[in-house]
Amino acid sequence: MRELELLQAYLTRLRQEKLQGGHAAALAATNPDDMMHIGARAHEAELVSRILVAVRDLDKDPGTFIQNHLNTI
Numbered sequence: 154m155r156e157l158e159l160l161q162a163y164l165t166r167l168r169q170e171k172l173q174g175g176h177a178a179a180l181a182a183t184n185p186d187d188m189m190h191i192g193a194r195a196h197e198a199e200l201v202s203r204i205l206v207a208v209r210d211l212d213k214d215p216g217t218f219i220q221n222h223l224n225t226i
Contacts, residue, residue: 160208165205168201172195175194175195175198178191179191207221
């Protein structure tokens with residue numbers, strides 16, 4: 154499943170970009186309104202992390218993926 158490996162690499166890079174962007178925004182923050190944008194970037198990074206975990210589960214064992222991620226819907 155080479156495609157899933159590529160997707161994992163992409164998601165890892167995307168998460169890193171979101172975290173670095175949030176860090177840079179936190180360092181540059183000059184007023185309390187900036188915190189909303191910093192929080193949004195942190196939430197984006199968390200969402201990407203959750204997706205990455207799900208893709209890794211799918212790559213390892215589709216049965217585990219279904220049990221952990223699809224039965225809760």
